[in-house]
Amino acid sequence: MAFKNYVFDGTKKFVIAKASTDETSLCKDRKDAEAKLLKNCEEIDKLQEKLYAEKKEGVIFLFQAMDAAGKDGTIRAVLSALSPHGVHEVAFKAPSSEELAHDYLWRVASKTPAKGEIAIFNRSHYEDVLIGKVRELYRSQANARRIDLDQVIVNRYDDIRNFEEYLYRNNVRTVKIFLHVSKDEQARRFLSRIEEPEKNWKFSGSDYEERAYWDAYQEAFESAINATSTKHCPWYVIPADHKWYMRYVVSEIILATLKEMDPRFPEVTEERLATFEGYKEEILKELGKEGKEAKKTKEAKESKASKDSKEGKKSKAGKDSKKTKDSKSSKKAK
Numbered sequence: 001m002a003f004k005n006y007v008f009d010g011t012k013k014f015v016i017a018k019a020s021t022d023e024t025s026l027c028k029d030r031k032d033a034e035a036k037l038l039k040n041c042e043e044i045d046k047l048q049e050k051l052y053a054e055k056k057e058g059v060i061f062l063f064q065a066m067d068a069a070g071k072d073g074t075i076r077a078v079l080s081a082l083s084p085h086g087v088h089e090v091a092f093k094a095p096s097s098e099e100l101a102h103d104y105l106w107r108v109a110s111k112t113p114a115k116g117e118i119a120i121f122n123r124s125h126y127e128d129v130l131i132g133k134v135r136e137l138y139r140s141q142a143n144a145r146r147i148d149l150d151q152v153i154v155n156r157y158d159d160i161r162n163f164e165e166y167l168y169r170n171n172v173r174t175v176k177i178f179l180h181v182s183k184d185e186q187a188r189r190f191l192s193r194i195e196e197p198e199k200n201w202k203f204s205g206s207d208y209e210e211r212a213y214w215d216a217y218q219e220a221f222e223s224a225i226n227a228t229s230t231k232h233c234p235w236y237v238i239p240a241d242h243k244w245y246m247r248y249v250v251s252e253i254i255l256a257t258l259k260e261m262d263p264r265f266p267e268v269t270e271e272r273l274a275t276f277e278g279y280k281e282e283i284l285k286e287l288g289k290e291g292k293e294a295k296k297t298k299e300a301k302e303s304k305a306s307k308d309s310k311e312g313k314k315s316k317a318g319k320d321s322k323k324t325k326d327s328k329s330s331k332k333a334k
Contacts, residue, residue, distance in 0.1 A: 002026055003252055008225055009234035016222040021182040022241035026249060033248040040251035041081050047255070048118060050263035052086035055116030057261055058172040061254060062121040064130070065179035066217060067207040068189040069240045071122055074179065077247045078254060079120055089120040092127060100141060104128045104156070105163055115171055125163070129156050129224045134216045157227035164233040174233045175257050177250060178221060179240040183214055
């Protein structure tokens with residue numbers, strides 16, 4: 001696994017200050033990364049088709065990051081080529097009044113994929129232990145008197161681990177990807193959103209205001225990743241300062257996940273195959289003249305293939321006979 005250094009599955013501690021945001025060790029350069037990304041996307045597309053056909057397992061690809069890390073662009077670059085059948089994206093924003101009236105996992109549980117489907121979570125239930133923790137949003141929400149507000153975040157870590165393990169035991173994997181961008185690179189991207197007219201729509205004053213909480217968010221990500229990294233539902237921490245590299249690595253993770261899932265097209269039984277000939281004859285009748293011509297063409301191809309096969313066998317037999325004669329002649333000469 002080329003990206004093993006980016007994997008956190010509970011066997012080692014994640015220290016965000018030591019995690020690189022700008023290294024590009026898995027590629028020679030941008031051109032190399034883009035070529036590999038294209039190849040990976042083609043393989044991902046084929047595997048997704050099998051996943052949808054087999055309908056035995058679902059998967060969530062979950063993206064979390066600081067603002068301007070590149071979630072939207074990465075999702076477009078890596079997953080937009082997939083068939084819309086069996087793939088859906090959910091962008092989790094600030095919870096609505098209806099969502100706040102339920103438990104915090106309620107809005108997420110209803111968006112989990114069915115067997116054979118892929119769900120892309122642009123942000124997720126982790127918002128409740130990220131911004132929810134940093135801004136202590138749970139303190140202003142309605143809670144029963146028995147709830148210990150000082151234990152809310154710790155309890156949510158437990159809830160999330162149990163929720164993801166429950167999904168895993170019920171045929172749904174959760175692949176968690178943290179796009180790790182540096183504070184300086186975020187500033188540069190904010191600046192480009194201000195200076196370039198076509199990017200103005202991306203900039204929000206509230207995004208900039210959240211920078212004041214940068215250190216608190218870094219601690220929140222570190223704590224959440226350490227508390228919820230497990231063997232079945234690991235975190236992948238990807239350097240995000242170079243978008244071309246980040247997108248390539250994400251494609252490697254998604255491809256590796258689908259390969260491990262090993263989806264296959266369903267096998268067609270002999271009994272079902274036996275019914276195909278009858279359907280075929282009925283369809284040819286419906287097509288009339290066109291169907292007859294198609295049937296003749298098929299029969300002609302089969303006849304030619306049979307003839308070629310017989311001639312091939314004769315030719316091989318002739319060559320074998322010649323080899324035998326030549327061998328005998330050689331022995332006599334000796």
